[in-house]
Amino acid sequence: MRRLLWGLWLYTFLGLLSACNPQSSTSDAVRVRWVRDPESLNPLTIPNDIANQAVGLLYQNLLTVDNQKQEYVPWLAEKLPMVQHQDSLTLLTYRLRSAATWDNGQPIVAQDVAFTLKVMNSPGLPNEEARARFSFIQDVRLDSTDARQFTLVCQGRAPEYAYVSGEYPILPEYALDPQRQLRTIPLAALTQPTPVSLSKYPVLAAFVQRYNAANLDKSPMNLPGSGPYQLTAWRNGQALTFRRKTNWWADRLPVQQPQLLARPKQIDFQIIPDNATALLALRRGDIDIYPMVPANEFNRLRKSESGRQALRFYTADSYEMVLAGFNSSRVPLDDRLTRQALSYLFNIPALIKATQNGMAYPSVGLINPQEKAVYNDSLPLLTYAPQQAEVLLRQAGWARQSTGNWTRRLAGGQTQALELSITYRAGDAAFETIALQLRNAAARLGIPIQLRPTESTLLLGKLRAGNFDIYLRTLSGNPFAYDFSPLLHSASTGISNFTRFGTPTSDRLIKAIVREEDLGRKAQLLRKFQVILRTESPLVVLFFYRYRLVANRRLTNLRVSGLRPGYEVMAIEPLPEG
């Protein structure tokens, strides 16, 4: 018994002894909170936002986004591509930067881009997403006089090809194909729709085996990219450490460009799943940056004296929105007046206050109000107006019964009742609040609405099958592209157009917006589209999130923005301590 007590004392003593040694941290390291592990850093798969951020430290695309100007800028490419049209083809001519080299000093050339595209289209590799996303790139033509120049041959015409065509990490040919054997296989042979058999190309089969054996999911160091950092440690589920290269090619450029800045000598991503723990870690100084802070914690910290002294607080208007969609193929939501009426039952200002502590902003539709050139500010913001909803319901043919409920007569003489359900991802507090607000507002009007929180995969299945009345979801937009066909074109019904909305007019307009290259005319079409969206009301945008970020005061130049991840880790300048 006595020994046991001594053992316990020893345990506590050792623990307290260690407590005297605070967590070591190097002042040149920037420590960022990540909510989860990136799972895989394979440049072909990039399974989530976090992996995307990490891959961006190791590899470089042809183009990248300047999150301050919110525009595409050249990264590995010298400038944006030159666009030409040839029948049904779009030709995009790029030139790689003359200074760009791999870690071994070899120049990055057009053959590396061709190699990357072959890897993205090779069978037997985990490239299904990349292949589908860049399926419009059919071939690559190399310039015989300039090893750095090449032309991408793209199927069809779309203004967005000019920047989407440069959105994949360029891989080094020398690391995985030192014998340059893939050069014997033309890219066009791999991009054809019919499946390519590996047995037909023994060289390719051997390459696939080499690629898979390199275990790039967990060991991206086996394929060194042209990015400024290298992964030096990955403790699964705990932390990732990136160390800046001492001989990065962009250091030799005479003029520093914002997209080619890499200031922190070390970046540590600390994986802390729980928000309360992450907040504590930030306040203790164990981490320097906490992105996407929950609204209530952000406000609480901002108001506290200790928080203001040690930390800086940033917000940025994001392109991520919360919306409610109506199943327009299903009675009773198959008429626009009923959908409009229900839109007036969302109390958007109250919801912004309740779910985001006021840190969100409303919009008239899918276009962000920041995009002033295309945002239709002539349309009024939706207001909470139950009286207006009642008027619209009567116009739609609904009549209020003595019981308080609404019914209407169908063509066959049957009576239809206005009873609805709202489906959303289970466990999301914001969705729960929105659904409850709608249910209460509707109940006061005599419309019963059932809440149906659903597991995410089942929810996706229900949305695809049209097995719902109203849904709630989050969507992220961007300031570059306005292709609404996946969301609202009738051809996407059952795939990604969950509202099952689509009229000949709206379908034509959506296609016209995609094709239009003149910015002025595109803006006009987009304004018209927002009017149609309001009139038809297949969905209601409730609000856009305002990203929140808290950082240690010793960090400057975070380049905070509304585009994920919400800051630029490579641009951060840690101030010297003391």
Place this chain on the structure above:
Amino acid sequence: MGRFLLYRLLRTIPATWAIVSFVFLLSRALPTNDLLGQALSDDSVGNRGLTAAEREAALLRIQERLGLTGPVFYFSCTHSTTGAVWQWHGSDNQYHKWLKKAVKGDLGQSYRSGQPVTAVLGEALRFTLPLTTSAALLATVLSVVLALWLVCGGPAFLLSMLYAIDALPLFVVALGLLLLLANPDILPLFPAYGMGQQTADNAPWHVQISTYLYYSTLPLASLVLVKLPSLVVQLYDALRHELGANYATTARAKGLSAYQVATRHALRNALLPVIALLTDLLPALVAGAVVVEVIFALPGMGRLMAEAAATHDFPVLVGGVLLMAIMRLIGLVVADTLYFLTDPRIRLQA
């Protein structure tokens, strides 16, 4: 004894196989659309959308790469206008291929990270086992100590305190400890998260051990605190019952102290009802403690399984269920064996 153990262990094999096969078949019956991942997800608006054909082709390629094409089981039943149609697929099915590999120890690869499931589970167990095992041992030893103290005249408020702790869920206890003992505003005695590997790498062994102890104090304390009340209360009640028996009175009459009667005579008998509780801790050793692992950011089995379930990483999920099923069944065998050893009357019935 040997035959008894062998018989009990052999009995667990079909049960384990049935549980895991059920989970495997259930997982393959679910839709695989979410395998398309983020790039092709429907969560973004504005970017070029894929046609239905492109989406289908991509999904098919993923399914082919992950071995999800072809029939799931030896037979299938389809419903048509003429009624149910049964079809025999032979051994060319997903279940047969999985089982053939599983008996050789190959549980497939994680959908998310592409790593072998055995390696993923092994890595998580490396974190979970030391934590849960020490928590179970500490809880067991402390429960015996506290129960003995209570029956020998320990303070009654201790029992009330244990009842109060028992009423608290694990996340409240863990968060309470965190906000109390790792908070810069109150007592920043312990670290807020992790296992301090970053600081302990390449350090001498004694520093590594002390760092581990320092970092594991709060998670360990949370686990011990929530397990302790049920064990102590059960053992205390059993001890009180045994101390009221005639043999205990005789022992007291012979001049033994209350402590001696309790430890030398009553404890062995009082342990009988607690054995089931203790062996119940066995599957928890490998299952981890998801709440503690999330709060203290530890990459253990609990978090792994919760994330695998949320992201539909079925190979990892099935592997984890296999491990836990084995531990659960071993727990039952251990309980049987302990009863067998503790009480001769059970030996006769076995």
